[in-house]
Amino acid sequence: MTSVVLGIGTAVPEKILTNIELESMVDTTEEWILSRTGIEERRIAACAQATSDLALSASKAALEQGGISADQLDLILVATVTPDMIFPSTACILQRALGAVNAGAFDLSAGCTGFVYALTVAEQFLASGKCRYVLIAAAETLSRITNYEDRNTCILFGDGAGAVVLGRGSKPYGIISAYLGADGNGESLLYVPAGGSRLPASPQTVADNLHYIHMQGNEVFKFAVSVIPECIDRVLNQSGMAMEDVDHFVFHQANRRILQTAVKRLGISWEKVIVNLERYGNVSAASIPLALGEAVEDGRIKEGDLIMMVAFGAGLTMGAVLMRWGGAGND
Structure with a gap:
């Protein structure tokens, strides 16, 4: 038995922050940003848009693609450094929003490595037989913790989410x-x-x-x-x-x-x-x-x-x- 991706979904906010706009906010230029980062633009969450909202959109898309209903999920993992609040976990907020009444839920905080950590944890739950379907949502609203007066960091970070549904498969896949x-x-x-x-x-x-x-x-x-x-x-x-x-x-x-x-x-x-x-x-x-x-x-x-x-x-x-x-x- 292996752990395979049954469905994948993504979500990003509508608002785009360009390098030209950043030129008017901090001491920088589009040329400087491009030469050092390769970044042309980034997405910024709306004022009322939280990390769980982006996670929800990506998760719904992943579930739909995988043909899995929310009540079939055994576990929800959210990888994030920008949770909705200190507690409860963003995973529990996502569980409620999805109606995943049969799923356990918790967050993982491993910085930018969070999705890789979550994949590895989910695989162990599947391999042990404890779970049949696991949802991983990696979601961030980094704009909430970015200082837009610091040109060294504000040029780098954006908001968005990606989600996968993992289930049991067989070699060579997974x-x-x-x-x-x-x-x-x-x-x-x-x-x-x-x-x-x-x-x-x-x-x-x-x-x-x-x-x-x-x-x-x-x-x-x-x-x-x-x-x-x-x-x-x-x-x-x-x-x-x-x-x-x-x-x-x-x-x-x-x-x-x-x-x-x-x-x-x-x-x-x-x-x-x-x-x-x-x-x-x-x-x-x-x-x-x-x-x-x-x-x-x-x-x-x-x-x-x-x-x-x-x-x-x-x-x-x-x-x-x-x-x-x-x-x-x-x-």
Whole structure:
């Protein structure tokens, strides 16, 4: 038995924030943004639009594509760093909105690696026989924690969601191998300092902009380009497959310079890399399922293709999943 994707869905807000608009907000230029990130625009959630709203839209699309009703779900996992509130979990809010009355629900916080973490957790629930259908929604409203006076971060982040329904399948399809890692020594390289038990919200933390994303970009870059090959090597070694066997690489869409450096170090063709960051920017946990969903929809990813998903993010965290696409309906 393997764990296969039965359905996939994506959702993004309507509002687009362009580089030209950012020029009027901070000391930057479109040329500077493009040369350093490759991002042309990003989506911004409406004032009344929460993370769970984006997760709901993506989840409904995934369920519809998979032919699964909400009451068939055994478990809902939401990967996010921007939950609707501290508690209850966004997964429980999504469970209620879907009417998934038979599903357990909880959130995963693994930064931009959240979707890869959630895939690996879901696979274990399916492999153990505890679950038959698991919904994963990776959703973010990073605009809520982005300082639009900080040109180093506001050019990067956007909002969006991607969701998959996982079920039981059979070889050769589904998840083949996976790796999860973390390095807590990098805690302060990418984080929101205030709002938790360590530094509760106060007038001073708000005045000091401590509820926004703080990032040491150069250090995150060095971390990302070093762990991407390591993650890939680990899952390939588990699977007994080689780099040239992989049809598509879906990396976390952080910025183009990270992707280009990683691709060069790996010695793979750029044509094998699924990229959509120019339209959405860095959407944290949602970036991989957003890119994956679009590539499936436009036909780049086909039945039987071997897909390598690799992510890195706050924590610091890293991970990869190797999957053979297809196999829905073969359980």
